[in-house]
Each structure stands twice: as C-alpha cells, then as structure tokens.
Amino acid sequence: MNIRIFNSADELGEAAAKEASNIMNxxxxxxxKVRIVLSTGASQFEFFESFVRQSIDWSKVEMFHLDEYIGLPVAHAASFRKYLQERFVERVGIGKVHFVNGELEPESHIRQLAEEIARADIDxxxxxxxENAHIAFNDPPADFETTDPYLIVNLDDNCKLQQVREGWFASLGDVPNQAISMSVQQIMKAEHIISCVPHGVKAGAIRLALEPGVTPVIPASILKQHKNWTLFLDNESSSGIARS
Structure with missing residues (x-):
C-alpha cells in the first residue's frame, strides 16, 4: 500500500493520471496493449480532466466499466455510461470499450461481461x-467471496443519499434500488489499483478503511491486501488519518 497526499483535488487528479499513464505506457x-477498469462519480472529475490529456496510444487501450444502475436510461444525468462517454471515451479515441448496460436483461448481460473480462488479465x-466505504457498488456488507466478475447488488440508503447529495438525483426515491457491479474479487485481480479519493466527505470512509483489519462492513478495507494499491488523497480526505 502506498498513500500519497496532495494539497488539492486538482493536484491529486494530475498526479494519479500521470501514475496511471506510466503504468499503461x-x-x-x-x-x-493494456486493459483497464474505470470508476466514475463526482470524486473522479479532476482525475479525468488530467487523464484524457496524457500521452497514451489510446487505440491500444481496452476499458471495462465498473458499474451501472439497473433500468436507468443512458440519457439520464446519473448514467455512468453517459459519464464515461462524455468525460472520457469521446475525448481519447479508445480502442475498445465494455460498458455495463443497465437497460439490458441483467443476467445475460452479466454473462457477456464475464466472458469478455476473462479473456486476459486486467493491468x-x-x-x-x-462515503460508505463501498468499492464499485459493493455496499456494506460487501460480498468478499463470490468469484463472479459481475453481480447484481442492492444499494443501501447511505449509498443512495450520496448520489442525491452529489446532485445526480432529486430525491432518495429517484435512485434505483439495484445495480450491476464488478465484484470485489474481480477488482482485486487487477495487477495495479489506483484509488483517487479527494474531498472532506470521504475522510470518514478513508479513516475506517485504513484502520487495522479487513471486513465486509468496510468494503474498501480489502484494498489493503492488494500488493500494488496506491491511494491518492488530498488534505481534506486525509484529515482523519495520522500523518507522519
């Protein structure tokens, strides 16, 4: 585990993008070629702004999408497919993309995604x-055991409230109850993991994740077991942890 702390979300995003670029190149x-997995959300804005400007042969990049709400149209402001299309795919000319499509029949789509991701290792x-320490949409208590690459998950209220606070939905009742998510075990199979976690609202989750022990109640705690995990924080998100 490698923790890097920066003064701002902008500095964090630029440093993480450069680190990702070095690994990918x-x-x-x-x-x-290189195979990557990308997350979304308000906390990733600064990272993507720097990431798309990196000198990478994007035609040799194959991207897998982490998660998506079941039943949410791609035109909806909260759609993660829309997020990645606008903030990433349309700006870099990527070689191959595997979106999680919540508008398709979930079980058959999950099987298709599983076949694609199993073709080679994720780099x-x-x-x-x-905010509830989830990774992808694996809310607490997360399933640490399943080896299925993708699964259907139920979203807890804390997760839904985060989406409302960030402005993706008008109210709790508007947030879908279920999503398709990459599993914890599939995430942990990646050779390298980078986590960009800026902003004070994440300070509690970071503190819990870095405390001793690993538990499904704090899904992000399992990342400590990955040999190549780098955690990028800013002054606000790192405010709850001891700093040397």
Whole structure:
C-alpha cells in the first residue's frame, strides 16, 4: 500500500493520471496493449480532466466499466455510461470499450461481461471509494467471496443519499434500488489499483478503511491486501488519518 497526499483535488487528479499513464505506457510497450477498469462519480472529475490529456496510444487501450444502475436510461444525468462517454471515451479515441448496460436483461448481460473480462488479465483498475466505504457498488456488507466478475447488488440508503447529495438525483426515491457491479474479487485481480479519493466527505470512509483489519462492513478495507494499491488523497480526505 502506498498513500500519497496532495494539497488539492486538482493536484491529486494530475498526479494519479500521470501514475496511471506510466503504468499503461509500460504495459503497451511490454504487451502491445493494456486493459483497464474505470470508476466514475463526482470524486473522479479532476482525475479525468488530467487523464484524457496524457500521452497514451489510446487505440491500444481496452476499458471495462465498473458499474451501472439497473433500468436507468443512458440519457439520464446519473448514467455512468453517459459519464464515461462524455468525460472520457469521446475525448481519447479508445480502442475498445465494455460498458455495463443497465437497460439490458441483467443476467445475460452479466454473462457477456464475464466472458469478455476473462479473456486476459486486467493491468490497471481505477477504483474510487464511496462515503460508505463501498468499492464499485459493493455496499456494506460487501460480498468478499463470490468469484463472479459481475453481480447484481442492492444499494443501501447511505449509498443512495450520496448520489442525491452529489446532485445526480432529486430525491432518495429517484435512485434505483439495484445495480450491476464488478465484484470485489474481480477488482482485486487487477495487477495495479489506483484509488483517487479527494474531498472532506470521504475522510470518514478513508479513516475506517485504513484502520487495522479487513471486513465486509468496510468494503474498501480489502484494498489493503492488494500488493500494488496506491491511494491518492488530498488534505481534506486525509484529515482523519495520522500523518507522519
């Protein structure tokens, strides 16, 4: 585990984008391609602004999407497909994209995603951490055991309230109850994991995740077991942890 702390979300996003670029360019040089996983959300805005400006041969990049609400149209402001399309895909000319599509029949779509992601290893996963310490949409208590790459999950009220506070939905009742999410075990299979977690609203989740022990009640705590996990924080999100 490597923790890096910056003065602002902008500095954090730029540093994380450069780190991601270095890993990706190394894999492209080594293998001629790179496979990545991308997260979304308000906490990732600054990262994406820097990420799309990196010098990467995007035609050699294959991207997998972490999660999406079941039944939510792609035109909805909260759609993560819309988020990635506008903030990433349309700006870089990426080689191949695997979106999670919550408008398709979930079970068959999950099988299709599982087949695609199993074709080769994931080199890099960009994994955010929610206010309730979720990773992807694996809310507490998260399933740490399933080896299925994707699964249907029920969203808890804390997760839904975060989406409302961030302005994606007008009210709690507007947030879908279920989503398709990449599983915890699939996330942990990535060779490298980078987590960009700025802003004071995440300070509590970060403090809990970094306390001793690993528990499904704090899903992000499992990231400590990954040998190549780098956590990017700013002054606000790191305010609850001891700093040397």
């Amino acid at each position: 190394g894999k492209i040089k080594e293998n001629g 890099l996963a960009l994994i955010g951490i929610g």
